[in-house]
Amino acid sequence: MHLLPKFDYYEPRDIGEACKLLSQLKGSARIIAGGTDLLVNMKKGLLAPRSLVGIGKIPGISEIEPVNGGISIGAHLIIQKLVEFDLIRKKLSVLSRAASVLGSPLVRNRATIGGNIVNARPAADLPPPLIAMGARVRLKSRRQEREVPLDRFFRGPGETVIKPGEILTHIVIDALPPFTGGDYIKLMHRRSLEIAIVAVASRITLDGPDGVIRDGRIILSSVAPKAIRAVRAEKALIGERPSEGLFEHAGQIAATECTPIDDIRGGAGYRCSMVGVLTKRTLSGALREAKGQ
Amino acid sequence: MKEYSVINTRVPRVDGRAKATGKARYADDLSMPDMLYGALLQSPVAHARIRKIDTSKAKKLPGVKDVVTAQEAGAVKFGVSPARYDETIFCIDKARYVGDEIAAVAAVDLETALEAAALIEVEYEELPVVLDPFEAIKEGAPVIHEDFPNNIGAEVHQEFGDVEEALKTCDLVRTDKFVNKKQDGAFLEPQACLAFYDPGRGLTLYSSTQAPHYVQRTLAMVLGLPIGKVRVAQPCVGGGFGPKASASTLELTTSLMAIRTGRPVKMAFTREQVFWHSRARHQFFHELTTGVKKDGTLVALKNTCYLDGGAYSSFGIATVYYAGSLLGAPYRLPNMKYDGYRIYTNKPANGAQRGHGGVAARAAWEQQLDIIAADLGMDPIEFRLKNIMQRGDITCNDFNMSSLGMKECLEAVRSGSGWDKKKGKLPRGKGIGVACGFFVSGAGFPIYRSETFHSTAVIKLSEDGGTVNLYTPAAEIGQGSDTVLTQIAAEALGVRYGDVKVSSGDTDFGVDLGAYSSRQTLMSGHAVKQAAEEARRQVLEVLSEQLNIPVEEMDIKDGLVLFKKEGVDFSALRTRYIKEHRGWTDPPSGKHFTFVEAARLAYLARGTIVGTGAYKPGELGGKYKGAAVGTSPAYGCSAQVVEVTVDMETGQVTVDKMTDAHDCGFAINRTNVEGQMQGSLSMGLGEALFEEVKFDGGGRVANPTLGEYRIPTCLDMPNVETIIIESNEPNGPFGAKEVGEGAIMPTIPAILNAVYDATGVRINELPVTSERVFDRLKEEKERRKEV
Numbered sequence A: 001m002h003l004l005p006k007f008d009y010y011e012p013r014d015i016g017e018a019c020k021l022l023s024q025l026k027g028s029a030r031i032i033a034g035g036t037d038l039l040v041n042m043k044k045g046l047l048a049p050r051s052l053v054g055i056g057k058i059p060g061i062s063e064i065e066p067v068n069g070g071i072s073i074g075a076h077l078i079i080q081k082l083v084e085f086d087l088i089r090k091k092l093s094v095l096s097r098a099a100s101v102l103g104s105p106l107v108r109n110r111a112t113i114g115g116n117i118v119n120a121r122p123a124a125d126l127p128p129p130l131i132a133m134g135a136r137v138r139l140k141s142r143r144q145e146r147e148v149p150l151d152r153f154f155r156g157p158g159e160t161v162i163k164p165g166e167i168l169t170h171i172v173i174d175a176l177p178p179f180t181g182g183d184y185i186k187l188m189h190r191r192s193l194e195i196a197i198v199a200v201a202s203r204i205t206l207d208g209p210d211g212v213i214r215d216g217r218i219i220l221s222s223v224a225p226k227a228i229r230a231v232r233a234e235k236a237l238i239g240e241r242p243s244e245g246l247f248e249h250a251g252q253i254a255a256t257e258c259t260p261i262d263d264i265r266g267g268a269g270y271r272c273s274m275v276g277v278l279t280k281r282t283l284s285g286a287l288r289e290a291k292g293q
Numbered sequence B: 001m002k003e004y005s006v007i008n009t010r011v012p013r014v015d016g017r018a019k020a021t022g023k024a025r026y027a028d029d030l031s032m033p034d035m036l037y038g039a040l041l042q043s044p045v046a047h048a049r050i051r052k053i054d055t056s057k058a059k060k061l062p063g064v065k066d067v068v069t070a071q072e073a074g075a076v077k078f079g080v081s082p083a084r085y086d087e088t089i090f091c092i093d094k095a096r097y098v099g100d101e102i103a104a105v106a107a108v109d110l111e112t113a114l115e116a117a118a119l120i121e122v123e124y125e126e127l128p129v130v131l132d133p134f135e136a137i138k139e140g141a142p143v144i145h146e147d148f149p150n151n152i153g154a155e156v157h158q159e160f161g162d163v164e165e166a167l168k169t170c171d172l173v174r175t176d177k178f179v180n181k182k183q184d185g186a187f188l189e190p191q192a193c194l195a196f197y198d199p200g201r202g203l204t205l206y207s208s209t210q211a212p213h214y215v216q217r218t219l220a221m222v223l224g225l226p227i228g229k230v231r232v233a234q235p236c237v238g239g240g241f242g243p244k245a246s247a248s249t250l251e252l253t254t255s256l257m258a259i260r261t262g263r264p265v266k267m268a269f270t271r272e273q274v275f276w277h278s279r280a281r282h283q284f285f286h287e288l289t290t291g292v293k294k295d296g297t298l299v300a301l302k303n304t305c306y307l308d309g310g311a312y313s314s315f316g317i318a319t320v321y322y323a324g325s326l327l328g329a330p331y332r333l334p335n336m337k338y339d340g341y342r343i344y345t346n347k348p349a350n351g352a353q354r355g356h357g358g359v360a361a362r363a364a365w366e367q368q369l370d371i372i373a374a375d376l377g378m379d380p381i382e383f384r385l386k387n388i389m390q391r392g393d394i395t396c397n398d399f400n401m402s403s404l405g406m407k408e409c410l411e412a413v414r415s416g417s418g419w420d421k422k423k424g425k426l427p428r429g430k431g432i433g434v435a436c437g438f439f440v441s442g443a444g445f446p447i448y449r450s451e452t453f454h455s456t457a458v459i460k461l462s463e464d465g466g467t468v469n470l471y472t473p474a475a476e477i478g479q480g481s482d483t484v485l486t487q488i489a490a491e492a493l494g495v496r497y498g499d500v501k502v503s504s505g506d507t508d509f510g511v512d513l514g515a516y517s518s519r520q521t522l523m524s525g526h527a528v529k530q531a532a533e534e535a536r537r538q539v540l541e542v543l544s545e546q547l548n549i550p551v552e553e554m555d556i557k558d559g560l561v562l563f564k565k566e567g568v569d570f571s572a573l574r575t576r577y578i579k580e581h582r583g584w585t586d587p588p589s590g591k592h593f594t595f596v597e598a599a600r601l602a603y604l605a606r607g608t609i610v611g612t613g614a615y616k617p618g619e620l621g622g623k624y625k626g627a628a629v630g631t632s633p634a635y636g637c638s639a640q641v642v643e644v645t646v647d648m649e650t651g652q653v654t655v656d657k658m659t660d661a662h663d664c665g666f667a668i669n670r671t672n673v674e675g676q677m678q679g680s681l682s683m684g685l686g687e688a689l690f691e692e693v694k695f696d697g698g699g700r701v702a703n704p705t706l707g708e709y710r711i712p713t714c715l716d717m718p719n720v721e722t723i724i725i726e727s728n729e730p731n732g733p734f735g736a737k738e739v740g741e742g743a744i745m746p747t748i749p750a751i752l753n754a755v756y757d758a759t760g761v762r763i764n765e766l767p768v769t770s771e772r773v774f775d776r777l778k779e780e781k782e783r784r785k786e787v
C-alpha cells in the first residue's frame, strides 16, 4: 500500500512570500503545483520532502498573455488550458497539439505546464514543442530573476539548471517570424494515458510562401536522456526547397542522431526507425502550417 | 413467440442508480467500530527457502494487535481443484514467486500495519529461479513443488477419432505456432475484504469475490470451522473476470486475524498486489496442425499446448483441459487430438479469465483457418459456413449443441459489416477479418466433486402482499445478474419489475457456485424461475380455494390476476383486503384483482408464502477422462467482423469498426447482453493489441500498474455494432444461455485476420504492437528482396 509520507504544507500569497519561504526552508522544501508527478513519487517513496509549498494562490502565474507579438505563459497554468485557449491554438498550435495528447482529461485538468518542464522527464510532452519554438523560462528567487533558453534548461532525466529556492514563473515565446509552422507527433501504444514511445516536434520557417527553408528545428523526445535537437538534420534543411524527398532525407539523418535504449515501451532499433518516420511527417505538417494551409 | 412483459426488454439495472451516483458500497468502503487494518508481507524473491522469520519487532510496535505467519496459520492445503491443493495460507518452507505471502499484521490503523509488516525479518536462502516453462521442464531445472519433480503440474492427452490416419486423407495440412502473453484481470476494484467473528454466530466475511460459496467452503476447511458457522457475503463488486473466482490468502488471513483478535479486520490489495496475486489468463504456447479436403471440408486437428502456470495450480487443471476442449466446435470436425502440459514456474499463479482456457487456442486456430481458406482460394466466411455446426449437432468430444445460432451469427456479421463489398477490395493498409467462437453456458460440474445443486433460490412474498423478496446466493459482480434474476422472478411470478426486491451474493441464502463459466443466467435463472413459479402456484391455489375457480383458469401478469372467464366476482375478497388494511393508503380499485391483494390473502390463509428453486444440470455427454471440463447444458456462440487501418510506416494498428453477432439463446435484458458483447470485445482488443504482464530477470512484475499494463481506453474502442441472435435454448430458462465469455472468442483472431488483410503479414505472437508489425513488415520486405 502506498501512503503519502507526512509533510508540512505552506501556501504563500504572493511570489515574494514564496521566494522568502523557499529560501528559509532551504533544501527541505519542494514546490507543489498539480502534484501529478510529485505526489506519485512521494507515494512510491522516491521523495520525502519535509515541506511542500503550494503555489496555487500566487497571482500572475496562471495566465496566458500576448507580449510584443509573442506569448507569455504562466507556469501554474493547467495543461487543459493550452488545449482550449484560442491564442495558443492559433499562434502555437504545435503546443496545443502536444498538450492534447498528454495523459488523460483528469491529468490535463490538474497538471501544470511548469510542473511538466521542471520535472524533466525524457518523454515529457511539452518541452519538445516549446524548444522547437525557442521558448525561454523565467526563474525567480529571493535575490534574482533570470531567463534561460529551454534547450539549455535540461541536463538529464530529472535534472535541470534550476537552483533550490528558484521558482519557474513564466514561459516566454517571442514573436515568430512569418511563414513559420510547427508540428508534434507522439507515437503511442494506445490513444490516451500514454508516455511516448517516440515523439518528434519540428518547426520550419520559410523565406516566403513558396520560398526555401530559412530556419528549421527538429526536437527528438524519448530517445535520449532529455529532449535533443537533431542538429545535423536541421542543417540539411537550411536553404533548401521543401519537398517530400528532403524531409525523408532529414528523417534518415535524425534517426542517426538519437541514442535510444531498449525498455519496456519499445526497442532501440524501432525507436530510431520511428524517429525517421516522425521527423518526415512533422516536417510535412510544419510546412503545411508555414504555408498557411 | 410468447409475449413477455419484463424479460427481453431494456429495463435499467437494479443497481444502476446507486453506482452512477457513487452511493454503491464496495468492500473497501466498509468499516465497523473497533475495526483493525491488515497488511501482508510478501516475498521479494522468486524462489527461496525460508530459514527464519522474526516477528518480535513487529509485535512490539504500539498499535499492533496481531502478527501471523505459517506457524499461526497452519499447514492446511487449499487451492481450486481438490486434486491439486498446493497452497497454504502462508509459505511454510519455501517462497515460490515474488509476492508469495509470508506473514500478515493487524493493527489499529493502516500506517501502523504497514510499518509493522516492514519490521518482520525474514531470512531467505535464495534458490535458482525458473521463469520460462520450456526451461522448467528440462532435466536438472530447479524444482518448484517437490511432488512434481519435472515441474509439470498437470498434463492432458485426449484423442477423438484417429487424427494421424485422418491427416493422411487430407489434401492440405498446415502446422502453425501461436503464443499469447500473460494477462491481468485489470478489474477496476482491487480485491478487498472485511471479516468479523462472533463466538456464537461464527465468522462473517464481506469480500469482493465472484464465488461466495467456494470461499465459504475454503474458509471452513482451512480455518477448521463448521461450514454453517461461516458466512460469506458480497458488497458491490467492481468486476472479476476470473481472478476473483476462488478463495485467496487475503480472505483467509483477514478471517484468521478477526477470529484471533475478536475484532473486525479489513484488508485490501493495492494494484501492485493484484498483479502479484494474478490468477488471470495463462500464457499458452500452441502448435496446431489442421487438415482439410480440397473442397474445404475440415478433417482433423492436432493441438499441442504448453501453459506457463506460475507457482501454483489455481484454476489451471481446468485451464489445461479447456485449451484443448474448446476447439473443434463450432465446426463439424470428426478427428481431434490434444496434448496439454501445465508447467510450474516462479511467477504469480495463472488461473481463469474470461473465455477460460480457450481464448489463445481460438485465436491460433481461427487465424490458421483463415490461412487455409486463402490457400484453398475460398472466402473465409464461405469456408466457415461449409463446416458450420447447427442445432442438434454433437462434437467429436461429445458437446451437445442443443441450440446453436452460429450460422445465423456469421450471416448477420457478413451483411452487417458489408463484407462482400469489402473483402479483397480494400487498399493496402486497410483490412477486414472474420472469426467465430463458442463457449460453455456454465460448467457441467462443480469444481469439487459433489452432487450439490449448482444454484438455489428463495422467493418470499412480503406478508402485506406488496413486495416480492428474492434471495439468491448468485454473485453480482457488475455483469448484471441481479437485474436479470429480478426480471426472471418478475416474469415468472407475473409481477412488475419494480415489485421484486433482490438480495444476492450471500451464502446464508443458499448455494450458488458463483459468477464464473458464464453460468448464472442459465443456472441461477432456472432456480429463480422455479422459486417464482412455486410462489405463484401457492397464491393461485389460495385464490382457487376462495373463488372456487380452477388454478388453470387464472394467470398473473403485470401485477394483476387475470381470469380466463369473464365476470368473476371478487368483490368479497377485495372488501376483506380493504378491511384488513384500514387506514392504509391506496386501497385497490379498478376492474382487476391485483397480485398484492391475492398475496395478502394467501398469507392470511397459509402463513408466509415462500417458493424455493434448485437447479443442477441433467445428464451431460462424455464418458472420457476430462469430459467434465467443457460439457455444459448449453453453448453460446459468436461471430465477429473487424475492420482495421494499419500505418504501414509505423506498424500501428487502429481498429476502425467491429460488427459482432452473439447467440445468447434468448436475451433476458437486451442492454445487458449488448454490454457483455461490448465488454468482451474491449477485453479482446486489449489482449490483441496492448496487454502483457512483463517480468524482469528476477521474476518481478515489471509493469504492475494500469499505466504500463495497457487496457483499452474509450478512445481505443471503435464503434461496435451488436447483433443479438436468439436460438431459444431448450435447456435454458425462457430459452436463455450465455453471453459473458463466448463473445470474446472471435475478437483476437478477427483482428489478426484483418491485420493480415491490410498488410499481408501474419502475426503469431501477441500483442500486436506497432513494433511487432513493423518488424514483420521489414522481414517480409527483406524476404521478398531475396526471392
Ligand SMILES: Cc1cc2nc3c(=O)[nH]c(=O)nc-3n(C[C@H](O)[C@H](O)[C@H](O)COP(=O)(O)OP(=O)(O)OC[C@H]3O[C@@H](n4cnc5c(N)ncnc54)[C@H](O)[C@@H]3O)c2cc1C
Pocket: A030, A031, A032, A033, A034, A035, A036, A037, A038, A039, A040, A055, A075, A076, A079, A101, A102, A103, A104, A107, A110, A111, A112, A113, A114, A115, A116, A117, A118, A119, A123, A124, A125, A126, A166, A167, A168, A169, A193, A194, A195, A196, B707
Ligand atoms: C496518469 C498520469 C499520466 C501522465 N501522462 C503524461 C503524459 O502523457 N505526458 C507527460 O509529459 N506527462 C505525463 N504525466 C506526468 C505529469 O502529469 C506531468 O509531468 C505534469 O505536467 C506535471 O505537472 P504538475 O503540475 O502536476 O507538477 P508537480 O507534480 O506538482 O511537480 C512536478 C515537479 O516540478 C516542480 N515544480 C512544479 N511547478 C514548479 C514551479 N513553478 N517552479 C519550480 N518547480 C516547480 C515540483 O517541485 C516537482 O518537482 C502523467 C502523470 C500521470 C499521473
